[in-house]
């Protein structure tokens with residue numbers, strides 16, 4: 033049985049549903065937009081982290097859902113590092129989806145960029161959201177970091193796509209595969225790509241494009257930081273740990289220890305989210321006590 037039966041291919045592969053809401057903010061106004069995030073989620077993490085790095089905290093507010101998603105979906109509850117929705121008073125994130133499209137009947141996902149004025153979801157694609165920070169929101173940013181430098185445009189887009197398919201989504205494709213062959217395909221492309229990235233960083237660095245840190249680095253970081261704690265065991269991505277790749281490990285630590293990053297990484301929520309909410313993979317809900325991450 034697949035974790036998400038509606039997203040299961042005929043060969044037992046995990047076929048992720050496309051993001052539904054892809055509108056673009058035209059004239060950003062401070063205070064009008066709001067981000068709904070789960071700290072455990074790598075996709076939401078990227079949208080939240082880049083918002084912080086650009087110095088958009090005063091412009092775009094944020095709320096954190098409970099990382100334990102039950103059968104009613106993402107919920108706003110008081111707890112360590114998450115809480116109630118102080119913007120719309122929603123109990124569940126599904127209410128935002130329902131208000132935007134009453135016919136929406138797919139998986140309710142994070143992140144969500146919400147328009148407080150129009151009372152609707154603008155966009156639920158982290159790729160678009162990051163591009164909006166770097167584009168339309170840039171004039172309002174306190175730190176206009178260049179997440180998508182013009183001269184890297186096509187090279188960066190190609191690398192981001194490769195990382196998305198093989199690494200960011202690759203770990204999910206391995207974890208949610210419902211056949212041996214689909215699992216092995218995902219496993220192989222994941223570790224082939226990690227090997228390639230290891231070579232790229234060992235031969236250059238410190239970041240993927242040399243001295244400049246761009247959105248693609250944060251995209252990779254959000255998966256790497258969860259890898260040894262969760263994906264290695266829970267998603268059976270166990271050829272090697274990140275700590276077994278010297279250049280990737282150095283890169284991971286360098287980003288983790290840069291200003292503003294560690295405070296966005298909540299291992300307690302990350303571990304509880306994965307080990308509690310994928311009933312098919314871990315019905316006992318026992319959260320592993322390890323591993324010891326010496327660099328955290």
Ligand SMILES: N[C@@H](CCC(=O)N[C@@H](CS)C(=O)NCC(=O)O)C(=O)O
Nearest residue numbers: 051073074075139140141142157158
């Ligand atoms: N927007 C992302 C996917 C976002 C996503 O799937 N987020 C997860 C959390 S990591 C989620 O909200 N899952 C809802 C669920 O598991 O029902 C993409 O298309 O690549």
